[in-house]
Amino acid sequence: MSLQCPFPRAGRRMRNGTLLYAQSGGVTAVINATAAAVIEQARAKGIKVLAARNGILGALREELIDTSKESAAAIRALAHTPGGAFGSCRVKLKSLDADRARYDRLLEVLRAHDVRWFLYNGGNDSADTALKVSQLAKASGYDLTCIGVPKTIDNDLAVTDTCPGFGSAAKYTAVSVREAALDVAAMAETSTRVFIYEAMGRHAGWLAAAAGLAGNGDDEAPHIILLPERAYDEAAFLAKVKAVVERVGYCVVVASEGIATADGRFVADAGGGKDSFGHSQLGGVAAHLAGRVKDQLGLKVHWALPDYLQRSARHLASRTDWEQAQAVGKAAVQLALKGQNGVMPVIVRSSDAPYRWKIEAAPLSKIANHEKKMPAGFIRRDGFGITARARAYLSPLIKGEAPLPYGADGLPKYVTLKNVAVKQKLPPFEG
Amino acid sequence: MSLQCPFPRAGRRMRNGTLLYAQSGGVTAVINATAAAVIEQARAKGIKVLAARNGILGALREELIDTSKESAAAIRALAHTPGGAFGSCRVKLKSLDADRARYDRLLEVLRAHDVRWFLYNGGNDSADTALKVSQLAKASGYDLTCIGVPKTIDNDLAVTDTCPGFGSAAKYTAVSVREAALDVAAMAETSTRVFIYEAMGRHAGWLAAAAGLAGNGDDEAPHIILLPERAYDEAAFLAKVKAVVERVGYCVVVASEGIATADGRFVADAGGGKDSFGHSQLGGVAAHLAGRVKDQLGLKVHWALPDYLQRSARHLASRTDWEQAQAVGKAAVQLALKGQNGVMPVIVRSSDAPYRWKIEAAPLSKIANHEKKMPAGFIRRDGFGITARARAYLSPLIKGEAPLPYGADGLPKYVTLKNVAVKQKLPPFEG
Numbered sequence: 001m002s003l004q005c006p007f008p009r010a011g012r013r014m015r016n017g018t019l020l021y022a023q024s025g026g027v028t029a030v031i032n033a034t035a036a037a038v039i040e041q042a043r044a045k046g047i048k049v050l051a052a053r054n055g056i057l058g059a060l061r062e063e064l065i066d067t068s069k070e071s072a073a074a075i076r077a078l079a080h081t082p083g084g085a086f087g088s089c090r091v092k093l094k095s096l097d098a099d100r101a102r103y104d105r106l107l108e109v110l111r112a113h114d115v116r117w118f119l120y121n122g123g124n125d126s127a128d129t130a131l132k133v134s135q136l137a138k139a140s141g142y143d144l145t146c147i148g149v150p151k152t153i154d155n156d157l158a159v160t161d162t163c164p165g166f167g168s169a170a171k172y173t174a175v176s177v178r179e180a181a182l183d184v185a186a187m188a189e190t191s192t193r194v195f196i197y198e199a200m201g202r203h204a205g206w207l208a209a210a211a212g213l214a215g216n217g218d219d220e221a222p223h224i225i226l227l228p229e230r231a232y233d234e235a236a237f238l239a240k241v242k243a244v245v246e247r248v249g250y251c252v253v254v255a256s257e258g259i260a261t262a263d264g265r266f267v268a269d270a271g272g273g274k275d276s277f278g279h280s281q282l283g284g285v286a287a288h289l290a291g292r293v294k295d296q297l298g299l300k301v302h303w304a305l306p307d308y309l310q311r312s313a314r315h316l317a318s319r320t321d322w323e324q325a326q327a328v329g330k331a332a333v334q335l336a337l338k339g340q341n342g343v344m345p346v347i348v349r350s351s352d353a354p355y356r357w358k359i360e361a362a363p364l365s366k367i368a369n370h371e372k373k374m375p376a377g378f379i380r381r382d383g384f385g386i387t388a389r390a391r392a393y394l395s396p397l398i399k400g401e402a403p404l405p406y407g408a409d410g411l412p413k414y415v416t417l418k419n420v421a422v423k424q425k426l427p428p429f430e431g
Numbered sequence: 432m433s434l435q436c437p438f439p440r441a442g443r444r445m446r447n448g449t450l451l452y453a454q455s456g457g458v459t460a461v462i463n464a465t466a467a468a469v470i471e472q473a474r475a476k477g478i479k480v481l482a483a484r485n486g487i488l489g490a491l492r493e494e495l496i497d498t499s500k501e502s503a504a505a506i507r508a509l510a511h512t513p514g515g516a517f518g519s520c521r522v523k524l525k526s527l528d529a530d531r532a533r534y535d536r537l538l539e540v541l542r543a544h545d546v547r548w549f550l551y552n553g554g555n556d557s558a559d560t561a562l563k564v565s566q567l568a569k570a571s572g573y574d575l576t577c578i579g580v581p582k583t584i585d586n587d588l589a590v591t592d593t594c595p596g597f598g599s600a601a602k603y604t605a606v607s608v609r610e611a612a613l614d615v616a617a618m619a620e621t622s623t624r625v626f627i628y629e630a631m632g633r634h635a636g637w638l639a640a641a642a643g644l645a646g647n648g649d650d651e652a653p654h655i656i657l658l659p660e661r662a663y664d665e666a667a668f669l670a671k672v673k674a675v676v677e678r679v680g681y682c683v684v685v686a687s688e689g690i691a692t693a694d695g696r697f698v699a700d701a702g703g704g705k706d707s708f709g710h711s712q713l714g715g716v717a718a719h720l721a722g723r724v725k726d727q728l729g730l731k732v733h734w735a736l737p738d739y740l741q742r743s744a745r746h747l748a749s750r751t752d753w754e755q756a757q758a759v760g761k762a763a764v765q766l767a768l769k770g771q772n773g774v775m776p777v778i779v780r781s782s783d784a785p786y787r788w789k790i791e792a793a794p795l796s797k798i799a800n801h802e803k804k805m806p807a808g809f810i811r812r813d814g815f816g817i818t819a820r821a822r823a824y825l826s827p828l829i830k831g832e833a834p835l836p837y838g839a840d841g842l843p844k845y846v847t848l849k850n851v852a853v854k855q856k857l858p859p860f861e862g
């Protein structure tokens with residue numbers, strides 16, 4: 001016989017209003033850690049959290065997910081699962097005037113679900129969207145606090161010391177390049193002499209620069225780093241490859257996908273095409289460089305294009321990055337509850353070694369549509385490597401190994417959420 | 432005041448004769464673990480170990496390394512360092528008659544350094560070289576025991592259950608594909624619909640097949656695996672991609688670099704060329720497939736080419752593989768000291784779950800120049816995936832995480848050996 005309590009279990013009293021969280025742009029190894037922190041912090045404050053399916057698209061389509069259906073254990077596991085658990089998107093809203101219908105619909109959805117806090121987790125374009133939504137709320141008189149939450153492996157957001165997602169991709173890059181370099185060093189006598197690794201980074205070379213942490217000094221790999229901040233000069237590049245191979249026996253090159261010649265042509269622009277953000281669709285830099293090395297220098301060459309592996313490698317995430325990803329999520333909820341509309345929690349560094357940082361709020365207007373490139377003082381005079389200053393900046397970001405449970409099957413224990421849909425209240429929207 | 436012992440410290444008495452160890456062919460994440468086990472086991476038996484620089488080349492050139500100059504700690508660190516610490520090579524000796532001068536020189540070098548045990552650590556071609564050296568020793572009357580030691584990420588050696596190096600590359604493949612698939616799943620609504628991962632494997636699809644461990648069932652990634660054991664049929668491939676995208680929303684493809692059409696043309700044969708083993712120089716399968724998907728299906732596509740990353744990723748090594756790599760090294764020394772000329776220590780499986788295995792000696796004649804492809808029963812009837820039998824075989828090989836110390840800098844603590852050269856006793860050899 002079992003005794004049942006006649007009273008329903010007293011839950012934490014929910015505050016009025018809902019918090020809506022959405023992921024935007026390219027996902028990272030730790031964006032879900034931010035999501036987990038948002039949900040956990042909101043739960044602790046008695047706030048209901050909905051997540052938009054596929055970023056702003058879900059908010060427009062009223063495709064919302066009820067995160068209260070997920071167990072505490074699932075949300076904790078979310079903190080070590082890569083990808084974007086609720087789906088992300090590459091959709092950029094235009095100005096308030098140009099995209100009026102979509103902004104109106106967004107407000108309608110927010111009202112329908114009593115959303116009072118909107119957290120938009122993304123990069124430059126997403127900060128811009130968050131800024132516009134924050135202005136829209138003010139203009140329309142609807143009581144909404146909109147917060148941008150930083151995320152991008154490109155590390156190109158202004159104001160913040162670094163961007164959650166970057167440190168882990170940087171660690172992946174440095175470790176992968178060091179490992180591959182050991183391989184090439186062992187084989188160079190009779191096989192590959194030149195190895196080229198292509199790193200993501202459309203306009204800013206942060207990730208390629210991070211490969212510089214794999215070694216130090218002229219003879220340690222990577223021997224050449226090609227950054228989009230400097231014009232690509234084929235003759236100088238080939239001369240450098242030749243000199244390194246003659247001196248060291250082999251040459252490891254790390255090239256940013258975004259390198260361009262002095263007249264502005266992307267080296268990768270064989271395929272052409274544009275992505276839905278209107279950016280050039282890149283890829284193929286390493287293959288191109290490899291072809292030139294083979295044809296012009298006659299050296300055996302291999303290349304690697306890790307592509308999405310570099311931004312989803314949670315198995316190699318930086319502990320520093322993972323902690324920051326959670327810290328910005330927690331802070332975003334706190335700022336939202338304080339009604340700090342139109343801001344982003346950013347990371348502020350007070351010391352390189354030991355690395356000391358804290359979270360502060362910065363206005364989205366200072367972040368949206370800015371793009372932080374590598375400072376000139378981070379790039380070696382010859383343009384082919386990083387300086388001690390860059391090293392001092394980058395080093396702390398890859399420190400520590402983020403904990404990750406593995407299953408008996410030898411694979412990381414990544415969680416799949418239930419993602420239970422919230423019942424729709426509005427007619428469908430086509431926009 | 433300190434007291435000094437008037438007698439030199441009594442060291443372990445060295446046995447007469449030297450053991451020569453050499454690494455051959457493409458290196459792996461754990462070949463140095465085999466090297467460490469060889470050196471440790473030989474030290475325990477009081478045997479001096481020399482290592483050839485760059486495999487058989489060093490043996491021919493009399494470029495030998497004195498491993499006794501390395502500390503016990505350095506050798507233990509070697510066990511978790513990827514690459515090939517003494518250098519490897521892609522050089523295949525021909526028959527005894529055709530390459531007489533080189534075999535004679537080899538014997539001369541072995542005699543000059545009193546080498547009585549020669550351990551050659553490599554794949555198919557290396558087993559062939561080891562077999563010939565074992566025959567040469569017998570024919571010439573020089574007292575030499577030659578042992579082949581297995582290694583290859585291709586997993587294509589006959590007799591042995593698996594090849595050290597494969598399990599770690601397999602784990603890298605399965606984890607990377609699972610992680611990238613989470614990325615693609617999150618972005619597919621507005622971005623990449625098809626993701627193609629190119630795995631190594633010239634003629635055997637073991638590594639591509641291992642990607643199948645990343646998921647299970649029709650809707651889990653990888654949705655399509657292209658194996659060299661089956662003819663590549665573009666129309667069937669594109670139809671399958673289309674169907675998966677329509678059903679799941681996105682499609683993750685894993686393609687072996689060695690896939691070929693029914694008439695035997697390698698899909699990657701755009702560049703052409705041969706490596707120094709006389710094999711076709713491959714690469715570019717993923718890029719080709721991506722182009723076809725884009726042009727024929729009009730879907731946004733990304734691809735990854737991990738290249739050397741997949742065989743040097745010690746940070747993701749399988750504990751099973753790491754233990755086997757050390758076990759074959761230890762056994763090789765034991766077999767050598769027993770005078771078992773012309774054998775290879777192989778892994779024998781007695782049970783799938785739990786995985787039970789032991790080391791036995793197998794004649795090199797049964798291994799050299801054989802190539803173990805995937806059995807037909809491991810490949811799904813439609814040719815696009817693996818069966819339950821393949822899963823039962825592959826699963827144990829990626830189990831467990833091989834321990835790896837990280838430094839305060841956030842990078843794995845890989846060792847660089849001193850590699851002190853042994854004084855040469857012979858005139859130079861040009862061959």
